Amino acid sequence: MTENNNLSEKSQSDFYSELIIKAVDPKKIIAAYEAIKPETSVIITQRGKTNIYLLDDETLKMEFYATDFVSLRAMLGSYLRWLETVFDSLIHLEEK
Numbered sequence: 001m002t003e004n005n006n007l008s009e010k011s012q013s014d015f016y017s018e019l020i021i022k023a024v025d026p027k028k029i030i031a032a033y034e035a036i037k038p039e040t041s042v043i044i045t046q047r048g049k050t051n052i053y054l055l056d057d058e059t060l061k062m063e064f065y066a067t068d069f070v071s072l073r074a075m076l077g078s079y080l081r082w083l084e085t086v087f088d089s090l091i092h093l094e095e096k
Helices: 003-012 026-040 069-095
Strands: 015-022 048-056 059-066
Touching (some): 026 048, 026 059
């Protein structure tokens, strides 16, 4: 995504938040990115949009745009639960 497009999305949304996750193990960040990325391409409602990026091997960035606070809170809650599930699954697989 270009910076201009990013600014355009911010100006069209009343609410914006970003989440940056750093991990020591690049495999975990890449696994989280690959697990969550398909969810960002599905538009369920016009009230919100999410972008996801790999900034480097250890850093995942997510941007959330919403037209209202309720939508933003719901989006954040959903993605945080999905991320928790991904990381819990990875930990469980490591234990085996």
